[in-house]
Amino acid sequence: MDFKQQIEQANQKAAEILTGGRPVWVDVQPAGDVIPGMTPDTLLIAGPPIAVEEIPGPVKTAICGALIYEERATTMEEAWQLVTSGTVKVESAQDHDAACGAAMATSASMPVCVVEDKVYGGRGFCAVHPGNKQNVLRWGFYNEEVQRDLVWFRDHYGPALGETVRRMGGIDLINVMSKTAGMGDENHNRQPAASMYMALQMIQTMMEMEFPYRDQIVKEFAANDRFFLHVMMAGAESVLASVKKIPHSTVMVAMGGNGIRFGTRFAGTGNRWFTVEAPLIEGLFLKPTYTREDMLGFLGDSCVTEVYGLGGMSASAGPGYVILTGSTFADALQRSADARKVCVAEHMFAPIPWDGSRGFPVGVDARKVVGLNILPTSHGGGTLKAGGQGTMGSAKLPLDCFKQGLVAINEILINEAK
Amino acid sequence: MTNTDRIQELFNSELVVLNIGPRLFGDALGKQNVEVVQVDWRPLAGGDKQMQDLLADLGI
Numbered sequence: 001m002d003f004k005q006q007i008e009q010a011n012q013k014a015a016e017i018l019t020g021g022r023p024v025w026v027d028v029q030p031a032g033d034v035i036p037g038m039t040p041d042t043l044l045i046a047g048p049p050i051a052v053e054e055i056p057g058p059v060k061t062a063i064c065g066a067l068i069y070e071e072r073a074t075t076m077e078e079a080w081q082l083v084t085s086g087t088v089k090v091e092s093a094q095d096h097d098a099a100c101g102a103a104m105a106t107s108a109s110m111p112v113c114v115v116e117d118k119v120y121g122g123r124g125f126c127a128v129h130p131g132n133k134q135n136v137l138r139w140g141f142y143n144e145e146v147q148r149d150l151v152w153f154r155d156h157y158g159p160a161l162g163e164t165v166r167r168m169g170g171i172d173l174i175n176v177m178s179k180t181a182g183m184g185d186e187n188h189n190r191q192p193a194a195s196m197y198m199a200l201q202m203i204q205t206m207m208e209m210e211f212p213y214r215d216q217i218v219k220e221f222a223a224n225d226r227f228f229l230h231v232m233m234a235g236a237e238s239v240l241a242s243v244k245k246i247p248h249s250t251v252m253v254a255m256g257g258n259g260i261r262f263g264t265r266f267a268g269t270g271n272r273w274f275t276v277e278a279p280l281i282e283g284l285f286l287k288p289t290y291t292r293e294d295m296l297g298f299l300g301d302s303c304v305t306e307v308y309g310l311g312g313m314s315a316s317a318g319p320g321y322v323i324l325t326g327s328t329f330a331d332a333l334q335r336s337a338d339a340r341k342v343c344v345a346e347h348m349f350a351p352i353p354w355d356g357s358r359g360f361p362v363g364v365d366a367r368k369v370v371g372l373n374i375l376p377t378s379h380g381g382g383t384l385k386a387g388g389q390g391t392m393g394s395a396k397l398p399l400d401c402f403k404q405g406l407v408a409i410n411e412i413l414i415n416e417a418k
Numbered sequence: 419m420t421n422t423d424r425i426q427e428l429f430n431s432e433l434v435v436l437n438i439g440p441r442l443f444g445d446a447l448g449k450q451n452v453e454v455v456q457v458d459w460r461p462l463a464g465g466d467k468q469m470q471d472l473l474a475d476l477g478i
Contacts, residue, residue: 004477250476371478373464406472413476 003413010249011365014267015345017242018309018362022118023235024170028128028162032108035096035125040108044093046100046301047258048273052083052090056259056296058103058140058387063090065142066107069150094254095271097241098125099233099301102383103140111158115173115234117242124237128158129230131220140387160217164205171198173235174349181350186318187232188302188311189379189392194228229302236308243267250409251344252364255307257298259383264401266366268412274404281382283325283393290390296383298395303378309347309362312377312394313339316355321379325393335377336361342368342376366402375399
């Protein structure tokens with residue numbers, strides 16, 4: 001087989017897994033108990049690996065906050081010392097089949113959603129979504145209120161959610177997205193329909209159960225219309241865990257930003273990240289006083305939803321978000337149309353009537369991005385240098401990540417052929 | 419008939435133009451009521467020679 005045939009065969013396998021995988025939310029457990037390679041001395045953050053001295057302010061705050069919450073330190077300075085001394089290792093979440101939203105730092109005792117791909121067996125992980133408020137670790141803040149919330153999640157909210165999904169025998173995420181097809185979710189930055197449909201199922205079970213603070217937990221859960229995002233991030237990781245194991249494939253299996261660098265990984269190039277300076281997420285400033293200078297570069301792993309064919313890839317399904325962030329309905333259709341040109345497959349569980357009943361393109365092929373010079377779009381929320389969300393909008397995926405990936409996969413194939 | 423005559427004959431007949439790449443030329447003819455079909459063509463890899471050579475081996 002020549003190189004082209006090897007890649008075609010590998011990409012065909014990737015397409016099968018991406019469209020045939022069945023992510024099911026099965027549990028909520030402490031990160032350290034379930035995430036592969038996670039130890040009490042590991043902290044997971046978003047994006048490609050980053051040198052400690054380059055970690056931007058909001059992520060640094062989240063890291064230190066997580067260490068204080070874990071009772072590893074009593075002050076921010078003491079916590080940071082654990083990182084700079086190498087006692088605590090800060091690693092890329094996606095290298096552990098996990099994902100971190102924005103500035104989030106995930107530590108061992110934090111409850112994470114566990115999603116299992118029932119067809120190919122992969123498992124993915126993501127912290128329980130903290131709700132819509134800004135004062136959370138996820139947006140780079142740590143204070144007494146954040147500490148109280150983290151303890152509440154660990155001791156009550158997380159365990160109650162875990163008990164509920166276990167009792168339900170798991171929640172099929174494809175089923176949730178199929179049931180809510182055509183309701184306007186693009187499932188990265190907008191997912192009220194999916195969140196509500198999931199709540200519709202879960203609250204019935206919650207009300208039959210006896211656990212401490214049940215009414216408060218139900219109220220908090222039902223009020224979070226973005227809850228589905230973190231479950232789906234874990235879902236994307238569960239399917240991608242199997243795609244990551246396909247040699248020779250040029251299909252993208254990871255992407256994210258750490259605020260300084262933006263990176264991608266491809267199935268055929270193992271754990272290597274291909275990075276460039278992180279682009280800004282632009283669209284709508286959430287306050288009129290914010291400027292581009294206030295913004296960090298792309299920060300967060302929530303774009304693993306795009307890697308799985310949602311968000312910017314399924315923009316046509318959620319034109320409301322696209323229009324809200326300064327673009328048009330035509331732009332929404334164009335984003336999905338462009339993505340189709342550079343993807344290896346299409347999800348058909350939620351065809352969109354106003355987009356010719358087409359599905360969501362999935363599996364970005366680096367060859368097509370480079371060859372056709374078409375850049376897919378990721379939706380996202382931009383983080384302020386001072387912490388907090390500053391924008392909602394989108395960013396084009398940087399071409400150079402894909403060019404670097406192609407050079408690397410070519411080298412692998414040449415070496416194997418020797 | 420010389421080549422020049424052939425070209426002249428072409429311009430004396432009704433033109434149907436296939437415009438490949440930049441729209442500017444096709445648009446100019448369109449404004450003169452010439453029927454133009456635009457072909458959405460771009461050079462492979464935006465003209466990047468290294469990538470073109472790679473893709474010759476890796477396929478697209």
